[in-house]
Amino acid sequence: MLATFIIGLREGLEAALIVGIIAAFLRRNGRSLVPMAIGVTAAIVISLLVGISLRFAEQSLPQAAQEGLETVIGVVAIVFVTGMVLWMSTNARGLKSELETSAAAALGQGSTRALVVMAFLAVLKEGFETSVFLLATFSASTNATLAAVGAGLGIVVAAVIGYGLYTGGMRIDLGRFFSVTSAFLVLVAAGLVVSTLGTAREAGWLNAGQQRAADLSWLAPNGSIRGALFTGVLGIPPYPTVIQVIGWFAYLVPVALYLYWPRRWRPTGAAAIRLRLIIGTGLAVFALGLAIGVRPAAVTPSTSAPVLDATGAAVGTVTLAAGTAQIVLGSQTGQLPLQNPQTVNHGGLDEVDQYTQTATGSTDGLPDSITVAELTQLNGGRLPVGVNPQRSVGPFDAAWSISQTSDLWVAQGQLLDFSRTEVTTLTLTGGGLTTSRTLTVSGQMPGGRSVSSDTLSTDPAYVQEVTDELRELPAAQLERQFWGRQVPVLLGVAALVVLASAWNARRRLAAQKSPPSAEPARTEQPLAPPEPTPSEETGSR
Known part of the structure; x- marks a missing residue:
């Protein structure tokens, strides 16, 4: 309420x-x-229509678009109030005399149209x-009703002061008034910068620098007078x-x-020019x-990750190479060509390339x-379901099949995950079985040959680390792009503006110091004697 009161008072006055x-x-x-x-009434009506139209336009937009419009309005409001404060800082004391001079000149032309x-x-x-x-301030305010009341009271007080100045019943030091209110408005505008940066984030326009800088909840607790001052008036969250904070x-x-x-x-003079040159150069550097x-x-x-078995023991590594992945499992070495990938979502990451390879294992050395x-x-210490030891006494005819499926996931050139599933299938016939039986087996054969139905995978800690880095990469890229590209461009533009103003001031100073150019000397020509008039000629005769 206090912020909108000062705004209404200042602008209204x-x-x-x-x-x-x-x-x-x-x-x-x-x-x-x-x-x-x-004319004044028409201007007031138009101003009200502008504010109401902007408000309704804002409310009719989707949420993100509303935040975007609030950002634009906030930027315009900051420019307006900054220009007003800077102009008034140098023109407040002479404002009345300048207006009186302009009004006298207009009346001197015999018309009131210019004054109207x-x-x-x-x-x-x-x-x-x-x-x-006010629209920007309302958006940043925690209580729009109080903000509107404050603005209305400020405008009413401004009208009363203006009437007192008009009738001559009130005197006011305009320079001191505008100096004091300017200090407050600069603080309000700084808070408006903070809220505008917040709405730009909500609109999706600004995603950098969003880390929490400080905890000011102790300074501005909710529901307190201090909270209303810092958050509601000064716009400090x-x-x-x-x-x-930087803004x-x-x-x-x-x-x-x-x-x-x-x-x-x-x-002043050359010292002011040097200061501008230093500031501009500093910004550029x-x-x-x-x-x-x-x-x-x-x-x-x-590009390399450890491979674990089902018990969590390390059994080898998988390494990316040029166009292939090298898989080392103990003394065995294999390759998985990086060809014809499928784009999948893996581990919460999109755009992940999945490479799959299937193979058939050797059954040499396995008994018939x-x-x-x-x-x-081979069945984990128990007979398979459907095999009755009293009727199916064996031995059984055995047909073996071993299949391997290897999957490799790569994201943005990084080895993300690896998995290999090996399945050994045994088909039994004879030995008292009425029908064939097919089951998956794993274990050690009496002859020393081992068969397995197991899954090998990458260390979960490695997968989580790479996944976290890749998930945070887009935000980090936006952050680096903002500080390394966009901010330097803004600083460069500011440096050019300051340096241009220094050059312009230097040119004006040089023009003031240079003496006026001397006019070329005129060559005096002798005057011819005047010719005699007819009367003089007559008199001489």
């Missing part, structure tokens, strides 16, 4: 001053105030700025992000220095340092028949 001075001139010269009143247009444009300008600034200081410090640095300490120093984000190269005891050993 600027318009009231102009209208009051023009009205006084019209009354003093016996002119009607009706045309001016119509002046009043209309002044109120329209201040009304439009007030609508945009309890948990500001890094980019919000707050980047706006507040230079504007405050420009406004309130003691005039006796301000450099800082921008270049960011552009060079902030490198693009990348994950730690991962198997006893009941051997079958029990």
Whole structure:
């Protein structure tokens, strides 16, 4: 409420001053105030329509678009209030005399039309700025009703002060008034920078610098007067992000220095030009340092991973090479060609390349028949379901089949995961079985040959580490791109503006110091004697 009150008072008083001075001139010269009143009323209505239209347009948009419009309105409001404060800091004391001079010149031409247009444009300008600034402040406020009441009270008080100035019953030091309110408005505008950066994040326009910078909840607890002051008036959130803190200081410090640095300490002439050159060069060097120093984000190269068995014991490694993956399992070495991948989602990551290879294992050395005891050993210590030892006494005819399926997952050139499944299938016939029986087996054969139905996989800790890095990579890339590309561009533009202003000031200073060029000397020609007039000729005769 306090912020909107000051805004309404400040903007309203600027318009009231102009209208009051023009009205006084019209009354003093016996002119009607009706045309001016119509122009002022029209300007107020247009300003209200602008504010209402922007508000309805904002509410009719989707959430992300609303945040985007609030961001645009916030930027415009910051520009408006900054321009107003900076202009008033140098023109407030002479505002009244300048307006009186302009009004006298307009009346000197014998027409009040210029004064009416002046009043209309002044109120329209201040009304439009007030609508945009208040709309941005309402969006950042925690209580829109109190904000609206504060704005209304500020405008009413401004109108009363303007009427007092018009009738001569009130005197006010405009320089001191605008100086004090400017300090408050700069703080409000800095808070508006913070809220605008927040809405830009919600709109999806700004994703960098979103780490929490500080915990200010102790300074502005919810429901307290301090909380209402810091959050509701100054726009400082309890948990500001890094980019919000940077934005707050980047706006507040230079504007405050420009406004309130003691005039006796301000450099002038050549010293002011040198200061601008130093600032511009510093900005350019800082921008270049960011552009060079902030490198693009990348994950730690991962091309080799440990392979574990079902018990968690390390049994080998898998390594990416040129166009293939080398799989080392004990003394056995194999390769998986990196060809014809499928794009899948794996481990919560999209755009992962999956390579699959199937193979048939060798059954050499496996027996053609198997006893009941051997079958029990291969089946985990028990007979398979459907094999009755009293009727199916064996031995059984054995047919073996071994299949392997290897899967490799690669994401952005990084080895993400590996899995190999080996299945040994045994088909039994004879030995008292009425029908054939097929089962999956694993274990040690009496002759020393082992068969397995097992799955090998990559170490889960390795998979989690690579997955986390790849999942965080897009955010890190946006972060690095912002600080290493976008910020340097902004700083470079600011450096060019400052350096251009220094060059322009230097050119003006040189023009003031150079003496005026001497006019070329004129060659005096002797005057011819005048010819005699007819009367003189007659007299001489």
